[in-house]
Amino acid sequence: MASRQLAKLDRAHKDAGLHAIAARLRAARARVFEANEQDLARGRAQGLGVALLDRLTMGPQQLEATARAVEHVASLEDPVASRGPARTLPSGLRVYRQRLPLGVIGMVYESRPNVTVDAAALCLKAGNAVLLRGGREAAATNHVLGELLREGARDAGLPEQAVQLIAPGSREEIKELVQLVGLLDLCIPRGGEGLIRFVNEHARVPVISHYKGVCHLYVDEGADVDMARALVLNGKVQRPGVCNALECLLVHAADAPRLLPPLAAALLEAGVELRGCEASRALVPALRAAAPEDYGAEYLDLVLAVKLVEDLDAALDHVERYGSGHSEVICTRDWARAQRWVREVDASCVLVNASSRFNDGGELGLGAEIGISTSKLHAYGPMGLESLTAEKWVVEGDGQVRG
């Protein structure tokens, strides 16, 4: 099996495969652009929005960035066979944990075709085979990218079956994929609510979901207004279409007369539509009225829900109820409340006085990421190369037996 061959490969062979893939991508630019034009034309004909078409685009700039990302993965440490600290037990046994590949990873995703290449590069580097099932809207582009991945792998003598693309048809074949017990070791769905639900409902193999980000910023009593303004603007405006963007602003009610007006003014000026609770609208009449479904909504757009909350406990309750376990920020000057936020919020990344946008594998020092897990087991938050491996125990002795 390809996965067992891959597991045995040393770093040099895997990196050679990655460089060959990058070379193939650059050499076959024209084929990629042509296929991408087909996808874009179909998308336009079907009335896809600007944001979706933008994500679908694989032009010269995106292709070069994608090839460079593959080379960057090649430059990262090989996680396979890396060892944790060894302990010597009283019996003289030497015990440590050593990383091994997971085996075969199924990646089910939507829209952006660079994910096809990114995911394949990371899986290969971690010694895994990968099955890629992208979205229908990018079918032509992904088809060409899949060919180039296989050609690159072959150029470097890696098993060609290490990367396999599944042409998107109906959801039935996703169902079949996620029930391949014994063949598939992990499924990573990355996309919208419908896709994630579908995979989790039908999967019989382990799943690590990359689900939506309903991220909150709680501005605490006594918070620095300038800092809060910087955090809310960066979280909402810098790149509203990504999962670590802010979707809801919570403000301490007693301090809201000081805090909310300047924050709202800055957001409105930046073109953000604000949808607030009654108490917030009493302070800033320019806010629209929030509907119940605005809390918990992932807008991915220049829209922000606003709510005044009684205190830290009420903020924690709100986040527990409406958050999606992604990124949750407190802006505070109070040490004890910061500590409670860190301890009590259950999210893949909990931030104190820092933008939610930092919940990202590159920003947090992982080198690269296959996405951001909102599943708690195995990997919670950005998944780098290590998260694409498992850890086994190793015991070395000189004949020890148990008494």
Place this chain on the structure above:
Amino acid sequence: MASRQLAKLDRAHKDAGLHAIAARLRAARARVFEANEQDLARGRAQGLGVALLDRLTMGPQQLEATARAVEHVASLEDPVASRGPARTLPSGLRVYRQRLPLGVIGMVYESRPNVTVDAAALCLKAGNAVLLRGGREAAATNHVLGELLREGARDAGLPEQAVQLIAPGSREEIKELVQLVGLLDLCIPRGGEGLIRFVNEHARVPVISHYKGVCHLYVDEGADVDMARALVLNGKVQRPGVCNALECLLVHAADAPRLLPPLAAALLEAGVELRGCEASRALVPALRAAAPEDYGAEYLDLVLAVKLVEDLDAALDHVERYGSGHSEVICTRDWARAQRWVREVDASCVLVNASSRFNDGGELGLGAEIGISTSKLHAYGPMGLESLTAEKWVVEGDGQVRG
């Protein structure tokens, strides 16, 4: 919810709950023994074997050991809120990972009633609520133990719903349990093949299986005969009914004339029935003929399959095909082959010149274990307190935003 209350508790409160549980167990000994007598009487009437009745027994000795195990868990470090090393990024952000409870853990198991108490103690210490569904054969004992767990929790002011017992009826309620998406964060099935399969087939929540151990010892060319004999005897004879006992002996074919006869003699003298391949029977006629199904069998008894293999590659192939990812041992003098074994065998514990019986949380220094995971994700091998938690990212700043 009980799980959120539990997640916030500090160590002192949780330990007080564990001590209260131990006190309740000792104070209500008579109730436990009486209930256990009912289970044993029913078991005898249903013709359960000696080994099963033995596992079902909760007499004075087992009860005291169980109470002590709870006190031992209280003595262990609290994994919740423990932090990994912090890094300071160029932006000045301080980044680290902090442990948090998983939430609600469902434990589905068979036979031994001490698992009811052990699992509850470990889950509570790690800040999780637990749903316990034991086997029918131990229903009366588990019912009383469940009451005592709740009473102990109440004595110490912990939420009573933190420990809930599900009375065993049909498998239907296991099916319902493992589909409680949003309520159950993890299911740990621990038991025989039928149970594990059933849970994995129906689960919609994450599952970490504690599956069978089909463990091999490969005796390499040139191995020390005395060491090999000690390892095979300890692995097979010391406690044949446990999952880290040996089930199959692989011997390097070219060196088998030197190695196999003394190993076989020692095993036969210890009362082990040996079932070998043709080549092994040519060397030791006392071996019975192995049937194809002997390879991959988990005997849990004084029976051992034997096979001669051409070389290390053939041993690795055999283990890959028939092993269950539990514990795999090589006995060798050769450094390079030991390294290949460590790197290439995919099992929760890979051992060089040490008994398979060391794959155990206590032996490997975890303090206590909820079992041995044969699932690769999140925890592979003995699961201690840390494995009952997740890790979130924490980012501390002084107003940093992303550029």
